[in-house]
Amino acid sequence: MRKPNIGDPPTSVFTRIAGVSCLGFAATIVLANVVDRVVDADGLAAALTPTAWVLSTLFGAGAVSALWRSERERGEAWSLVGFAGLLLQNGAFAAVVALRLALPSADRSAGLPALHDALFTLNGVFLALALTGLSVGGARSALIPRWHAALGLLSAALLFASATLAPLVVARPGPPGLLGLGGWLLWVGWLVAYGVALLRPGARVGQAVSARPGETMPCS
Numbered sequence: 001m002r003k004p005n006i007g008d009p010p011t012s013v014f015t016r017i018a019g020v021s022c023l024g025f026a027a028t029i030v031l032a033n034v035v036d037r038v039v040d041a042d043g044l045a046a047a048l049t050p051t052a053w054v055l056s057t058l059f060g061a062g063a064v065s066a067l068w069r070s071e072r073e074r075g076e077a078w079s080l081v082g083f084a085g086l087l088l089q090n091g092a093f094a095a096v097v098a099l100r101l102a103l104p105s106a107d108r109s110a111g112l113p114a115l116h117d118a119l120f121t122l123n124g125v126f127l128a129l130a131l132t133g134l135s136v137g138g139a140r141s142a143l144i145p146r147w148h149a150a151l152g153l154l155s156a157a158l159l160f161a162s163a164t165l166a167p168l169v170v171a172r173p174g175p176p177g178l179l180g181l182g183g184w185l186l187w188v189g190w191l192v193a194y195g196v197a198l199l200r201p202g203a204r205v206g207q208a209v210s211a212r213p214g215e216t217m218p219c220s
Contacts, residue, residue, distance in 0.1 A: 018062015019198030025055035026191035070141040082133025089126035124159035131156035158183030
């Protein structure tokens with residue numbers, strides 16, 4: 001990633017909001033999972049998810065604004081791919097949370113638990129889209145370093161593999177489900193690093209960043 005210079009313009013207000021939102025999104029989803037697993041209170045965990053959806057949307061919009069001019073000059077739209085993935089995962093997880101809230105009062109034989117587990121696993125496809133789009137776009141625009149992009153692509157691969165194996169994950173919980181867990185943990189770390197990147201000086205709306213002489217940009 002290009003190091004900020006003294007003469008760099010300050011990070012825009014919206015990009016700073018996006019960076020803080022990204023960090024807040026990571027913290028919220030971790031807290032929701034801790035509440036769900038440790039406290040075992042589905043209602044309390046579900047109460048945190050609307051905040052997570054708002055924060056993820058602000059993060060995605062801010063990432064697009066920071067990358068768009070650079071991408072447009074190259075004729076690319078990786079950031080839009082990532083933003084679409086974030087919006088799709090918001091919609092998919094809204095259905096997951098709705099099913100989770102409905103389960104206590106539903107007939108367990110109606111197949112709702114299996115539907116919940118299937119949607120939860122298949123949501124990995126949308127997370128993989130978000131990770132791929134924003135990792136490739138961020139690396140090619142020099143917003144994030146290559147190790148960060150590689151982390152995102154590894155997480156995307158694990159989540160996509162878990163979604164592809166959804167029939168096995170839902171029918172026989174065990175080793176296949178560990179793919180999704182590993183991908184999710186990497187996703188959280190990737191989010192924290194992306195939030196920090198958006199808060200750095202120079203990560204501003206519309207700033208096109210090109211490679212230094214002698215450096216090559218990651219391939220699309």
